[in-house]
Amino acid sequence: DQIYLDKIDHKVVAGEVMKVINKFDIKHSRVLAYITDNVAYMTKAFTLFSAFFENCVLVTCTAHLLHLLFERVPMYAAEVHKFLTKWQAYLKNSVPRRKTIR
Numbered sequence: 001d002q003i004y005l006d007k008i009d010h011k012v013v014a015g016e017v018m019k020v021i022n023k024f025d026i027k028h029s030r031v032l033a034y035i036t037d038n039v040a041y042m043t044k045a046f047t048l049f050s051a052f053f054e055n056c057v058l059v060t061c062t063a064h065l066l067h068l069l070f071e072r073v074p075m076y077a078a079e080v081h082k083f084l085t086k087w088q089a090y091l092k093n094s095v096p097r098r099k100t101i102r
Contacts, residue, residue: 017034017045035059046058
């Protein structure tokens with residue numbers, strides 16, 4: 001069944017999830033995962049009903065997480081490269097390492 005909601009927030013979503021589970025008479029112990037995107041109201045909805053489902057875990061979409069990550073990486077790429085280059089030089093030229101090589 002498709003459900004069209006007039007209002008969308010964490011309380012409405014949590015209520016609709018509970019309605020669907022009860023409508024189909026699903027045992028709460030059989031609910032294993034709540035899979036959603038990373039929208040705040042969807043993850044907050046999980047906090048409202050998760051106490052009823054002892055085996056349920058929140059699984060957010062990996063594609064969305066990767067998109068958010070890669071969206072921000074270019075902002076820090078130069079800083080990360082600079083940091084790693086400095087550490088590489090430090091480790092390559094460290095006194096204990098030079099003694100080991102000789």
